[in-house]
Amino acid sequence: MSKISTSIMAVGIAAAAFTFAMPAAQADSWPSRPIRMVVGFGAGGGTDIIARLVAQPLSEVLGQPVVVENKPGAGGTIGADTVAKAAKDGYSIFMMNNGHAVSASLYKSLPYQSAKDFAPVSLVATMPLIITANKDLPVADLKALVARAKAEPNKLRFASVGVGSTQHFVGAVFATMAGVQIRHVPYRGTPAAIAATRSGEVELLVEVASPLIGQIKGGELKALAVSSAERYEVLPNVPTVAEAGIKGFDISTWYGLAFPAGTPVDIVNKMNAAINRAVTTDSARKQILDASFIPASNTPSQFAAHLDSEITRWGKVMQEAGVQQQ
Incomplete structure (x- = not known):
């Protein structure tokens, strides 16, 4: 070379x-x-x-x-x-x-x-996300909500921040696993969805926890369940969806x-x-x-x-x- x-x-x-x-x-x-x-x-x-x-x-x-x-x-x-x-x-x-x-x-x-x-x-x-209800909806917990939804298919409505959002999907998964039919009503943003639920325009709201803490603690919204497998330490008295009998629910x-x-x-x-x-x-x-x-x-x-x-x-x-x- x-x-x-x-x-x-x-x-x-x-x-x-x-x-x-x-x-x-x-x-x-x-x-x-x-x-x-x-x-x-x-x-x-x-x-x-x-x-x-x-x-x-x-x-x-x-x-x-x-x-x-x-x-x-x-x-x-x-x-x-x-x-x-x-x-x-x-x-x-x-x-x-x-x-x-x-x-x-x-x-x-x-x-x-x-x-x-x-x-x-x-x-x-x-x-976690929280399944909340209008404070005047006559259900004390998630089991009561499921019973009411089964008795009145497609009558109850749940709000989310939009089609395809995590909130929408969590509500859809909940309905499927609970064996109920609940109508989805999308809104443009969290404030509009919260306002609709508080006014009674819709009965239910699925939303991430942070914007709901004050509403729940102030009594303007009723927290029925959290979506995670374990209880949420910020709201320790609110049960999980799984505790309400829907085993394996964890989102x-x-x-x-x-x-x-x-x-x-x-x-x-x-x-x-x-x-x-x-x-x-x-x-x-x-x-x-x-x-x-x-x-x-x-x-x-x-x-x-x-x-x-x-x-x-x-x-x-x-x-x-x-x-x-x-």
Whole structure:
């Protein structure tokens, strides 16, 4: 082999070694600048609230600012697409919720793949939904509601924030598992759905817990059951749906962070460790609980498995509920 060929080969090997070393070097120096946490919904909503609650302690753990950036629209898919197409360097992360899993089946076409285009990092919080009733509806508990619904098929109505929402699907799953027929009435947003239930325009409301706490404690709405497998520590006297006799009922909203797919594993693992530290400090845990969320964390592989199972689960629920793709 000529000296020239040998030299070219040596340069090629050196360049390849440098290329393969880049991710490791990148991970070693990460984070060296602010990280943006993209939220696919507007300011003040549940996803935005938990993002800001997590961003503060996460900034302290990482030693770099974690800045929440709202990218609302299209059911959270604009924010998701922003991160899916972002640089794979650990400086853009998406605060997803179970609506991300619902969107995988709800929309005929998405500009990204809901699982494959993301590198799940960790759950950060969960929150149950609550089946509530107009305070004057003459049912004392969920068993009484089921009995009334069976006696009067399709007479009772439940409000949600829209067709294809988690709230809609939870109501549909409840009706199916309870063997009752309850009409779904969609509204544009939580305030409208709450107002309709309080006024008696509809008898029932399925909604995430946080906007209902004050209404329930103030007596404006009647809490019949929480959707999670265990009782909700913010409302410990409200039984679960399963306790009312509908065994196996366990649905909660969840919130978790994910990088774009292809982000170096070392960075994913570093962020996972930082999240675990951030959400388990006494001060952060208290703030999260005070906002009606339940702190949570897991490993990247566990969160990835959770996301896959949720996409499958909500696809089946959508089919059973007869929801048409948008």
